[in-house]
Amino acid sequence: MMNSQDLITACGNDWAAYTQHEFICQLGNGTLPTKAYLDYLQQDYLFLLHYARAYALQIYKSTSLAQMQEALPSLRGLIEQEIAHHLAYCRAQGLTQQQIEQLREAPGTIAYTRFVLDTGMAADRLALMVAQAPCGLGYGEIGQALHEQSTSGDHPYQDWLDIYCGATFQQDVRQSKVLLDSYLSDVPLHSERGQSLCRIFHTATRMEAAFWQQSLDAAKQLTQLPPSTYPRPDNKPQESA
Amino acid sequence: MMNSQDLITACGNDWAAYTQHEFICQLGNGTLPTKAYLDYLQQDYLFLLHYARAYALQIYKSTSLAQMQEALPSLRGLIEQEIAHHLAYCRAQGLTQQQIEQLREAPGTIAYTRFVLDTGMAADRLALMVAQAPCGLGYGEIGQALHEQSTSGDHPYQDWLDIYCGATFQQDVRQSKVLLDSYLSDVPLHSERGQSLCRIFHTATRMEAAFWQQSLDAAKQLTQLPPSTYPRPDNKPQESA
Amino acid sequence: MMNSQDLITACGNDWAAYTQHEFICQLGNGTLPTKAYLDYLQQDYLFLLHYARAYALQIYKSTSLAQMQEALPSLRGLIEQEIAHHLAYCRAQGLTQQQIEQLREAPGTIAYTRFVLDTGMAADRLALMVAQAPCGLGYGEIGQALHEQSTSGDHPYQDWLDIYCGATFQQDVRQSKVLLDSYLSDVPLHSERGQSLCRIFHTATRMEAAFWQQSLDAAKQLTQLPPSTYPRPDNKPQESA
Amino acid sequence: MMNSQDLITACGNDWAAYTQHEFICQLGNGTLPTKAYLDYLQQDYLFLLHYARAYALQIYKSTSLAQMQEALPSLRGLIEQEIAHHLAYCRAQGLTQQQIEQLREAPGTIAYTRFVLDTGMAADRLALMVAQAPCGLGYGEIGQALHEQSTSGDHPYQDWLDIYCGATFQQDVRQSKVLLDSYLSDVPLHSERGQSLCRIFHTATRMEAAFWQQSLDAAKQLTQLPPSTYPRPDNKPQESA
Numbered sequence: 017m018m019n020s021q022d023l024i025t026a027c028g029n030d031w032a033a034y035t036q037h038e039f040i041c042q043l044g045n046g047t048l049p050t051k052a053y054l055d056y057l058q059q060d061y062l063f064l065l066h067y068a069r070a071y072a073l074q075i076y077k078s079t080s081l082a083q084m085q086e087a088l089p090s091l092r093g094l095i096e097q098e099i100a101h102h103l104a105y106c107r108a109q110g111l112t113q114q115q116i117e118q119l120r121e122a123p124g125t126i127a128y129t130r131f132v133l134d135t136g137m138a139a140d141r142l143a144l145m146v147a148q149a150p151c152g153l154g155y156g157e158i159g160q161a162l163h164e165q166s167t168s169g170d171h172p173y174q175d176w177l178d179i180y181c182g183a184t185f186q187q188d189v190r191q192s193k194v195l196l197d198s199y200l201s202d203v204p205l206h207s208e209r210g211q212s213l214c215r216i217f218h219t220a221t222r223m224e225a226a227f228w229q230q231s232l233d234a235a236k237q238l239t240q241l242p243p244s245t246y247p248r249p250d251n252k253p254q255e256s257a
Numbered sequence: 258m259m260n261s262q263d264l265i266t267a268c269g270n271d272w273a274a275y276t277q278h279e280f281i282c283q284l285g286n287g288t289l290p291t292k293a294y295l296d297y298l299q300q301d302y303l304f305l306l307h308y309a310r311a312y313a314l315q316i317y318k319s320t321s322l323a324q325m326q327e328a329l330p331s332l333r334g335l336i337e338q339e340i341a342h343h344l345a346y347c348r349a350q351g352l353t354q355q356q357i358e359q360l361r362e363a364p365g366t367i368a369y370t371r372f373v374l375d376t377g378m379a380a381d382r383l384a385l386m387v388a389q390a391p392c393g394l395g396y397g398e399i400g401q402a403l404h405e406q407s408t409s410g411d412h413p414y415q416d417w418l419d420i421y422c423g424a425t426f427q428q429d430v431r432q433s434k435v436l437l438d439s440y441l442s443d444v445p446l447h448s449e450r451g452q453s454l455c456r457i458f459h460t461a462t463r464m465e466a467a468f469w470q471q472s473l474d475a476a477k478q479l480t481q482l483p484p485s486t487y488p489r490p491d492n493k494p495q496e497s498a
Numbered sequence: 499m500m501n502s503q504d505l506i507t508a509c510g511n512d513w514a515a516y517t518q519h520e521f522i523c524q525l526g527n528g529t530l531p532t533k534a535y536l537d538y539l540q541q542d543y544l545f546l547l548h549y550a551r552a553y554a555l556q557i558y559k560s561t562s563l564a565q566m567q568e569a570l571p572s573l574r575g576l577i578e579q580e581i582a583h584h585l586a587y588c589r590a591q592g593l594t595q596q597q598i599e600q601l602r603e604a605p606g607t608i609a610y611t612r613f614v615l616d617t618g619m620a621a622d623r624l625a626l627m628v629a630q631a632p633c634g635l636g637y638g639e640i641g642q643a644l645h646e647q648s649t650s651g652d653h654p655y656q657d658w659l660d661i662y663c664g665a666t667f668q669q670d671v672r673q674s675k676v677l678l679d680s681y682l683s684d685v686p687l688h689s690e691r692g693q694s695l696c697r698i699f700h701t702a703t704r705m706e707a708a709f710w711q712q713s714l715d716a717a718k719q720l721t722q723l724p725p726s727t728y729p730r731p732d733n734k735p736q737e738s739a
Numbered sequence: 740m741m742n743s744q745d746l747i748t749a750c751g752n753d754w755a756a757y758t759q760h761e762f763i764c765q766l767g768n769g770t771l772p773t774k775a776y777l778d779y780l781q782q783d784y785l786f787l788l789h790y791a792r793a794y795a796l797q798i799y800k801s802t803s804l805a806q807m808q809e810a811l812p813s814l815r816g817l818i819e820q821e822i823a824h825h826l827a828y829c830r831a832q833g834l835t836q837q838q839i840e841q842l843r844e845a846p847g848t849i850a851y852t853r854f855v856l857d858t859g860m861a862a863d864r865l866a867l868m869v870a871q872a873p874c875g876l877g878y879g880e881i882g883q884a885l886h887e888q889s890t891s892g893d894h895p896y897q898d899w900l901d902i903y904c905g906a907t908f909q910q911d912v913r914q915s916k917v918l919l920d921s922y923l924s925d926v927p928l929h930s931e932r933g934q935s936l937c938r939i940f941h942t943a944t945r946m947e948a949a950f951w952q953q954s955l956d957a958a959k960q961l962t963q964l965p966p967s968t969y970p971r972p973d974n975k976p977q978e979s980a
Contacts, residue, residue, distance in 0.1 A: 068316070068325060069861075075313035075332070076374075077620045079694070084309060084336050091316070092333070095325050121942065123850040123949040130853030133317075137860055138559045138792075140622035202691065208684045209691075212561070219844065226846040310620075318861045320935070362701065364609040364708040371612030378619055379551075379800045381863035443932065449925045450932075453802070460603065467605040550798070550807060557795035557814070558856075566791060566818050573798070574815070577807050615799075 018205035018213070019197045020153060023146065026214035027221045034150065034221050035157050039228035044162045046172050052235035053173065054109055059125045059231065061102040061116070066129035068094040070136060070148055077141035086195060105175070124230035128223035135216055142199050146213045149196055150221040155180050156189030259446035259454075260438045261394060264387065267455035268462050275391065275462050276398050280469035285403045287413050293476035294414065295350055300366045300472065302343040302357070307370035309335040311377060311389055318382035327436060346416070365471035369464035376457055383440050387454045390437055391462040396421050397430030500687035500695075501679045502635060505628065508696035509703045516632065516703050517639050521710035526644045528654050534717035535655065536591055541607045541713065543584040543598070548611035550576040552618060552630055559623035568677060587657070606712035610705035617698055624681050628695045631678055632703040637662050638671030741928035741936075742920045743876060746869065749937035750944050757873065757944050758880050762951035767885045769895050775958035776896065777832055782848045782954065784825040784839070789852035791817040793859060793871055800864035809918060828898070847953035851946035858939055865922050869936045872919055873944040878903050879912030 024031050039056070042048035071094065074087040106116055136144030159180035166177035179185055203210045265272050280297070283289035312335065315328040347357055377385030400421035407418035420426055444451045506513050521538070524530035553576065556569040588598055618626030641662035648659035661667055685692045747754050762779070765771035794817065797810040829839055859867030882903035889900035902908055926933050 065322065065325075069319065072313045072316035072325075076310045076317060078310065079620075081306065081336070081340055084306075084313075088333070088336055092329070095322070095329055099322055120945070123946060124846055126854050126942075126946065127846040127850035130857040131849050134853040134856045134860075137619070137857075138561075138623075140625070141620075143622070202689050219849075222843070223846060223849065320861075361704070364705060365605055367613050367701075367705065368605040368609035371616040372608050375612040375615045375619075378616075378860070379802075379864075381866070382861075384863070443930050445927075460608075463602070464605060464608065547804065547807075551801065554795045554798035554807075558792045558799060560792065563788065563818070563822055566788075566795075570815070570818055574811070577804070577811055581804055 018200045018203050018210050020149065020193055020200065022200075022205050022210075023149065023214060023217040024153070027218045030218060030221050030225065031154075034225040034228070035154050035161070037225055037228040039232050040158055040162075043173055043176065044165050046165075048173070049235045050172075052231045054106075055234040056228075056231040057102060057105055057109075058111070058116075058119050059122055059227070061099065061106060062119060062121045062125050063129055063227070064094055064099045064102060066133060067148070067151070068099065070129075070132050070144065073133065073136050074141060074144055077136070077144065083141070122230055122234070124223070124226045128220070128227050131220060131223055135220075139212070139216070142203075143213060143216055145196055145199065146217050147220045149192075149217060150224050152189050152192045154221070154224060156186060156193075159186060159189075259441045259444050259451050261390065261434055261441065263441075263446050263451075264390065264455060264458040265394070268459045271459060271462050271466065272395075275466040275469070276395050276402070278466055278469040280473050281399055281403075284414055284417065285406045287406075289414070290476045291413075293472045295347075296475040297469075297472040298343060298346055298350075299352070299357075299360050300363055300468070302340065302347060303360060303362045304366050304370055304468070305335055305340045305343060307374060308389070308392070309340065311370075311373050311385065314374065314377050315382060315385055318377070318385065324382070363471055363475070365464070365467045369461070369468050372461060372464055376461075380453070380457070383444075384454060384457055386437055386440065387458050388461045390433075390458060391465050393430050393433045395462070395465060397427060397434075400427060400430075500682045500685050500692050502631065502675055502682065504682075504687050504692075505631065505696060505699040506635070509700045512700060512703050512707065513636075516707040516710070517636050517643070519707055519710040521714050522640055522644075525655055525658065526647050528647075530655070531717045532654075534713045536588075537716040538710075538713040539584060539587055539591075540593075540598075540601050541604055541709070543581065543588060544601060544603045545607050545611055545709070546576055546581045546584060548615060549630070549633070550581065552611075552614050552626065555615065555618050556623060556626055559618070559626065565623070604712055604716070606705070606708045610702070610709050613702060613705055617702075621694070621698070624685075625695060625698055627678055627681065628699050629702045631674075631699060632706050634671050634674045636703070636706060638668060638675075641668060641671075741923045741926050741933050743872065743916055743923065745923075745928050745933075746872065746937060746940040747876070750941045753941060753944050753948065754877075757948040757951070758877050758884070760948055760951040762955050763881055763885075766896055766899065767888050769888075771896070772958045773895075775954045777829075778957040779951075779954040780825060780828055780832075781834075781839075781842050782845055782950070784822065784829060785842060785844045786848050786852055786950070787817055787822045787825060789856060790871070790874070791822065793852075793855050793867065796856065796859050797864060797867055800859070800867065802864075806864070845953055845957070847946070847949045851943070851950050854943060854946055858943075862935070862939070865926075866936060866939055868919055868922065869940050870943045872915075872940060873947050875912050875915045877944070877947060879909060879916075882909060882912075 027034075039048065039052065043053070068091060071087050071091040075084050075091065078084045078087070103116065107113075132144070132147040135147045159182075162177055163181045165171065166174070166181040171177060200213070203213065205211075205214075268275075280289065280293065284294070309332060312328050312332040316325050316332065319325045319328065344357065348354070373385070373388040376388045400418075400423075403418060404422045406412065407415070407422040412418060441454070444454065446452075446455075509516075521530065521534065525535070550573060553569050553573040557566050557573065560566045560569065585598065589595075614626070614629040617629045641664075644659055645663045647653065648656070648663040653659060682695070685695065687693075687696075750757075762771065762775065766776070791814060794810050794814040798807050798814065801807045801810065826839065830836075855867070855870040858870045882900075882905075885900055886904045888894065889897070889904040894900060923936070926936065928934075928937075
């Protein structure tokens with residue numbers, strides 16, 4: 017029988033390539049360019065819309081009231097709080113409502129979110145939970161690792177650190193891990209199904225790393241462009257996902 | 258461009274066959290056999306589990322935060338209140354937790370719920386809303402028609418009347434109708450899509466009527482069976498949907 | 499680890515209630531009313547359209563070329579041959595193209611087909627195969643049981659018997675069974691997943707029996723109606739099992 | 740009412756950024772590095788598996804036999820011919836069966852394929868067709884533009900040119916375009932739905948361009964790595980467009 021640590025182990029070096037990614041190192045020590053951070057925030061706003069859809073899919077895939085009750089708090093939290101928070105942050109950075117609605121979803125954002133949703137639709141509810149798991153487990157681990165930096169009191173990304181290093185988030189992660197482990201305990205690690213779950217978790221983990229990389233790359237490209245094209249040169253026609 | 262009345266009109270006589278079904282007439286004048294009512298309550302409990310899944314599917318199919326916010330209150334209401342209410346009622350009627358978990362979903366319950374879910378998956382979000390609509394619009398109309406009976410103060414099904422004739426439910430129905438009409442106003446009635454929506458609404462309406470009929474039939478069958486086999490003779494192996 | 503016989507065993511008496519249903523007994527000994535048979539053929543035509551969708555869903559849910567190749571022949575057979583055959587038969591019975599297109603799907607047809615499709619979407623590919631399995635396994639068993647009747651040479655439903663008692667169909671059923679058993683051999687019977695597959699197979703089996711019953715009931719109702727209402731009034735929903 | 744040209748127009752410069760991408764220019768004049776071509780072929784093999792799933796989804800989403808018959812030939816062509824062709828080509832380049840099975844899907848491949856599948860699931864059958872359309876329409880346009888180069892008789896990518904510049908493929912594209920236009924003719928361009936279809940087509944087009952770019956980037960990275968790491972280090976995600 018398997019647990020969430022088996023999923024992480026199956027990723028080999030790709031787990032550290034995600035949780036200790038250059039983007040995170042720079043965010044933690046405060047050297048991350050503002051442009052990279054803002055690109056990340058915008059893409060993460062689009063990401064969260066689809067992540068909420070994934071929790072709705074968990075409820076669609078539930079076979080009991082208890083399973084519905086498991087997924088509802090996360091769905092509510094995303095719709096009622098987190099997405100609104102990202103919107104507020106983007107506005108505080110000077111983005112107008114129109115600019116936010118015309119944000120273009122970048123390939124790395126689409127890759128991760130749609131992988132989760134399509135995997136969840138094509139396979140079963142547990143596979144969906146596994147595809148979502150690198151997000152919670154990884155952010156939990158990152159939050160713990162950055163805990164020391166978060167207490168300096170004078171950090172350019174204090175808001176972000178407060179959320180993910182904070183007790184509430186860390187407690188949510190622990191609960192999600194217990195729940196995931198209880199489902200995984202019904203699956204033999206070396207069965208077809210167990211190996212399939214490992215592959216799903218591994219691919220989702222690679223997509224998480226690609227999501228960090230995307231915002232580092234976007235910042236590099238932006239620095240080579242005339243400032244008037246901000247937030248992004250290809251933002252002329254319309255796109256709202 | 259079309260509205261919800263066009264959907265009702267397209268049902269012809271089948272709309273009245275649903276909203277003025279013999280089951281409803283007997284429920285309204287208090288002559289409905291207790292056995293029919295209890296069969297209905299049990300099947301309706303199973304129905305609501307899948308109806309909640311349909312609202313989750315609306316959220317999965319949303320393309321904006323606003324659309325998610327539209328569907329979330331109904332999803333919450335079902336998971337946090339209505340399903341629990343049905344469970345409580347069934348228990349008050351003497352059903353044990355084990356009997357409830359072993360309830361068998363009858364063909365009419367499966368027909369209506371899975372038609373909604375499959376239609377919603379195969380077509381788009383508006384088609385899903387239309388497949389769900391006979392439930393809200395029909396119960397709203399029934400609640401209004403039974404309003405007089407509901408005030409006698411001495412009715413065997415007072416609980417049911419209080420809910421569906423009540424101001425809160427009637428207000429919810431009106432809001433849902435306004436929302437549905439705003440989506441339908443983008444669709445020409447005589448387009449392929451408009452006609453397809455009419456067919457979906459019509460089939461869902463027929464399934465609603467079949468759902469009433471099912472409980473009348475179940476009560477007839479039960480009266481011909483030895484009392485010890487209650488609630489149902491074929492309840493021996495396991496089934497929990 | 500489990501196999502297809504475990505699924506059948508889990509149905510208890512409901513397996514025989516399907517495979518030895520009154521409809522099948524009358525079909526086998528030639529006493530089935532023509533009206534019941536024609537109602538069945540029409541509903542089975544609608545059934546097959548959705549059954550083809552279920553094989554398409556198997557391909558959508560495939561994770562390898564080999565899995566796609568497993569499901570493609572059944573999908574092709576349905577689209578290119580069986581559905582066309584039912585259409586031809588209905589036409590030979592005097593139904594016009596317009597009457598066929600306006601056929602109303604009855605609750606029992608919707609219940610079985612949409613249960614398969616929704617289960618297949620909400621759970622995984624194996625659950626979809628299991629939901630479809632009562633059809634193949636049951637018709638295979640029925641075909642064997644009716645083999646003697648099929649050779650009399652003077653049977654009102656010789657066409658039907660030729661197909662399902664025939665060597666080609668029986669060979670297809672054996673192959674499907676081998677394939678299903680190979681997938682099931684990865685699943686412990688008493689795991690959560692194994693028990694869930696048993697419940698799915700059981701419910702699908704009950705819906706098969708309700709599908710037979712539906713055509714017996716329709717024939718009874720038709721004999722009490724003026725001939726002009728043919729093929730079916732259908733605004734009075736009928737549902738029994 | 741709208742047609743496929745409206746979809747292309749709504750892409751603005753992004754249509755040319757896809758159909759006249761640097762990858763295509765180099766492929767056409769024969770200067771494309773072999774490593775870029777081989778990376779593309781491998782990722783395109785993975786792409787086609789999911790593209791076949793999209794045609795299966797079209798069949799799942801069909802509401803008539805005619806719609807099923809529309810999508811079946813493309814599904815068969817992919818499963819029975821094109822995917823096998825890519826496999827044969829990869830083997831001819833020295834890849835073992837094991838290497839092919841362990842190929843890692845890159846973010847750009849996942850982004851495009853899962854965007855198509857998730858859009859197709861969340862919206863309706865026409866939206867799915869629109870999400871798939873940049874592939875057929877774009878390759879058709881590219882095949883026409885490269886027709887002259889294809890007749891030199893001494894081209895490193897003659898196989899590729901033979902397929903996409905060839906009469907059979909060009910005829911298939913024209914038929915698909917006629918079919919798509921017939922569906923689009925039911926949709927007002929400036930309706931909510933029309934604008935939504937434009938956004939879907941635009942995003943899919945951007946993902947096509949990102950797919951070309953991905954193989955150019957992969958070739959650059961490969962040249963900087965020791966040969967033993969072939970086919971790809973892949974723990975450093977690359978993403979650009």
